[in-house]
Amino acid sequence: PASSNNEKKIAQSGSQSPRNARTSIHSQPKCLSDHPILQRQRADTAKSNHSIESAPNTGAQPANGLITPLPKDCQKNSPEASICTADSEMDDKQPNKKQKAATLNLSSSTDLCTRADHLQCPNGKHTEESRVEAQNVLKSNKILNGATQEEESKIGMHVEKKETNEEKLYKIANELLLTEKSYVSRLHLLDQVFCAKLLDEANSKGSFPAEVVTKIFSNISSIYTFHNQFLLPELETRMNLWNSTPQIGDILQKLAPFLKMYGEYVKNFEKAMGLLKTWMGRSPQFKAIVEEIQKQEICGSLTIQHHMLEPVQRIPRYELLLKDYLKKLPQDSLDRKDAEKSLEIISTAATHSDAAIRMMEKMKKLIDVYEMLGGEEEDIVNPSNELIKEGQILKLAARNTSSQERYLFLLNNMLLYCVPKFSLVFTRYSVRTKIGIEGMKVIETHNKDYPNTFQVSGKERTLELQASSDQDKEEWIKALKNTIQDFNQKNETFRSAIAKEGEDQAQEVSTAELGMRAPRWIRDNEVTLCMKCKEPFNALTRRRHHCRACGYVVCWKCSDYKASLAYDGNKPSKVCKDCYIIITGKTDSEEKDDKKKKGILEIEAAEVSENCIICDFLHYLEKPAKPWQKVWCVVPKNEGLVLYMYGAPQDVKALATIPLLGYTIEDNPKGVDMSHVFRLKQSRFIHTFAADSNDQKQHWLRIINMAAKGEIPTDNDDVGSDDSSTWRLSSQPEVDQAINS
Numbered sequence: 001p002a003s004s005n006n007e008k009k010i011a012q013s014g015s016q017s018p019r020n021a022r023t024s025i026h027s028q029p030k031c032l033s034d035h036p037i038l039q040r041q042r043a044d045t046a047k048s049n050h051s052i053e054s055a056p057n058t059g060a061q062p063a064n065g066l067i068t069p070l071p072k073d074c075q076k077n078s079p080e081a082s083i084c085t086a087d088s089e090m091d092d093k094q095p096n097k098k099q100k101a102a103t104l105n106l107s108s109s110t111d112l113c114t115r116a117d118h119l120q121c122p123n124g125k126h127t128e129e130s131r132v133e134a135q136n137v138l139k140s141n142k143i144l145n146g147a148t149q150e151e152e153s154k155i156g157m158h159v160e161k162k163e164t165n166e167e168k169l170y171k172i173a174n175e176l177l178l179t180e181k182s183y184v185s186r187l188h189l190l191d192q193v194f195c196a197k198l199l200d201e202a203n204s205k206g207s208f209p210a211e212v213v214t215k216i217f218s219n220i221s222s223i224y225t226f227h228n229q230f231l232l233p234e235l236e237t238r239m240n241l242w243n244s245t246p247q248i249g250d251i252l253q254k255l256a257p258f259l260k261m262y263g264e265y266v267k268n269f270e271k272a273m274g275l276l277k278t279w280m281g282r283s284p285q286f287k288a289i290v291e292e293i294q295k296q297e298i299c300g301s302l303t304i305q306h307h308m309l310e311p312v313q314r315i316p317r318y319e320l321l322l323k324d325y326l327k328k329l330p331q332d333s334l335d336r337k338d339a340e341k342s343l344e345i346i347s348t349a350a351t352h353s354d355a356a357i358r359m360m361e362k363m364k365k366l367i368d369v370y371e372m373l374g375g376e377e378e379d380i381v382n383p384s385n386e387l388i389k390e391g392q393i394l395k396l397a398a399r400n401t402s403s404q405e406r407y408l409f410l411l412n413n414m415l416l417y418c419v420p421k422f423s424l425v426f427t428r429y430s431v432r433t434k435i436g437i438e439g440m441k442v443i444e445t446h447n448k449d450y451p452n453t454f455q456v457s458g459k460e461r462t463l464e465l466q467a468s469s470d471q472d473k474e475e476w477i478k479a480l481k482n483t484i485q486d487f488n489q490k491n492e493t494f495r496s497a498i499a500k501e502g503e504d505q506a507q508e509v510s511t512a513e514l515g516m517r518a519p520r521w522i523r524d525n526e527v528t529l530c531m532k533c534k535e536p537f538n539a540l541t542r543r544r545h546h547c548r549a550c551g552y553v554v555c556w557k558c559s560d561y562k563a564s565l566a567y568d569g570n571k572p573s574k575v576c577k578d579c580y581i582i583i584t585g586k587t588d589s590e591e592k593d594d595k596k597k598k599g600i601l602e603i604e605a606a607e608v609s610e611n612c613i614i615c616d617f618l619h620y621l622e623k624p625a626k627p628w629q630k631v632w633c634v635v636p637k638n639e640g641l642v643l644y645m646y647g648a649p650q651d652v653k654a655l656a657t658i659p660l661l662g663y664t665i666e667d668n669p670k671g672v673d674m675s676h677v678f679r680l681k682q683s684r685f686i687h688t689f690a691a692d693s694n695d696q697k698q699h700w701l702r703i704i705n706m707a708a709k710g711e712i713p714t715d716n717d718d719v720g721s722d723d724s725s726t727w728r729l730s731s732q733p734e735v736d737q738a739i740n741s
Helices: 002-013 016-026 036-046 048-054 079-093 095-099 112-117 128-144 149-155 165-205 210-217 220-240 249-282 284-294 304-328 336-352 354-372 470-490 496-501 577-584 605-610 694-708 722-726 732-740
Strands: 387-396 403-411 414-421 428-436 441-444 453-457 462-466 561-565 571-575 612-621 629-636 642-646 656-659 664-667 677-682 685-690
Touching: 165 210, 165 220, 165 284, 165 304, 210 249, 220 249, 249 284, 249 304, 249 336, 284 304, 304 336, 304 354, 354 387, 387 470, 403 462, 403 470, 441 470, 453 470, 561 577, 571 577, 605 612, 605 629, 605 642, 612 694, 629 694, 664 694, 677 694
Parallel strands: none
Antiparallel strands: 387 403, 387 462, 403 414, 414 428, 441 453, 453 462, 561 571, 612 629, 612 685, 629 642, 642 656, 664 677, 677 685
16 A cells, blocks of 8 residues: 555656756756756765665666656655755746856866766656756856857867868869769760760661761760770879878879860861761661660760760860869969969860860750750751840731740841740740741831830741830840841842841832742731722631732632742742732733722722821611621811721721711710710611710711811811811821721
């Protein structure tokens, strides 16, 4: 029964032990000798016999210097219990005591962690919570009491050491070794894989001449042998003995003269790229071997051109590493003289390849473009090509005003018009059109709905493009014009003066250029009638078609001709009748439409809009059962008593004409579901119109009222308020603005 009661008391007091321990630990003493942990240690030493008798120690000794709490049964009738109780009372009475700085003097005492390491619970009962708290108080004591760096190491705090100059030199030397290993693996790929397999194919099957392979890879075998058997082993041996021989200048000084062999490789590089491109297109076996190796993991998803760039770029890397090494090397170092002499030799070798390196940078950009295009455009990687500019842009559709996201690559001899291609890993594009710089024209356009637009017109195609900003537009126009100018200067056939003369000419293709240059297409929504026969379009029997020679919108009857167009590879393309006659030279028995006398409805909308009293869009209701129709209405100056109605501002034939003389005007007629309505009535003829605003309606009513009375309005007539010019468009800029809107 006695032991049972003791176990109950121990169980009841178990949850209190950690609290007592926390209370004792968190109280801050005024000096180290008064710390409760040290007092507890002294009490524990004095009463060790009593502690052993009260309960056997079955727990393990703490081996990490953390303090373990004393269970309540071990604290009864002991000095430790009284110390913990006193500390708890001190914390309650003086809660801010912890924040006061205490004076620590560790010179005459052992380390606090060492003392704490000897503390243990007599019963061997430890709690992880008290260990963590004990460690926290040790750290806080170090901060509060200003422990020195030596004390920090004793407490176990990590102190970051500043990197020494010797360590920096070692890092540079080690980086040289690591990059050399990677470089040798690339040389192995070029010599032992690409070159070896191509030579084996050439010698065994004769699919292509072996001399071609030798000319492409030049002296790559000698370069690989030098690095693999001499330079790399020397560097590996030196790094293994770095502690006794911390220097690399002597190795480089001894082997640097052999780097002169790179001169032959660099000089041959441009020719090698040309041969590689030629035989990739000429020999299927050659191409198959190269592509098969490029798919292997050892290639790292890179092309052979990428790997062949490595030897050209290696010498400048040696130069950079050696310069960095000399900056860290002390002036009195034994390795300094050899390192400086090595740098002199390597710099000389690098100077000889500067021109080649600049060309390599251009080639690298072209290779990147080649890979972004999925490796389908092999003529891109050509030493004579140069990437001028690239970037995203919007392309305005030819048939309507929608826009699509596109990507342009401007080279010194062509413009690649590309569309995004789905890819999970890399950015990929597909070439939609190649437009040659020869004969290209760039024109800045103005579109009210789509700002920052410009037009690129080439022999292959004409594009209307929209930049992201005005600055981006100016950059593209400048880059294109400069490229065109440089191209013309380098080609004797074309003079730059002629190119400049044609830059700001009209956008339409001239008769002499029909079939030679891609035209600008007239958009579908700009016309409602066939631009040749003047018949109205509809969705079933008379649909819209574009002439591939002039860009006009015509019906199927007027586009039922085919002619070979030079800009489209001489493929038979759909053209209108007039273009067919001009391109083919064949005569047609029918008399041309432009020689016929035009009827009253065959006056073009743009023609009358140029010289009109008023022109604007109105809504027209022909019959109550029919829907409202938006029409372009014009009252021309030379026929001030006639109202012309067109389907669109560019139509070549009017839908109807209304002689206004004798008509009566009814304002706001009843039974009409539109606002701002007026009606013209004469005998059995009734025409109902609706304006977009009351102000617009009043302008029209004034003009029509004068015409109905037989008075012809002129520019000097007061037809309304001061802003009447909004609706009276008599100048070409105003007409153009209305057409664009």
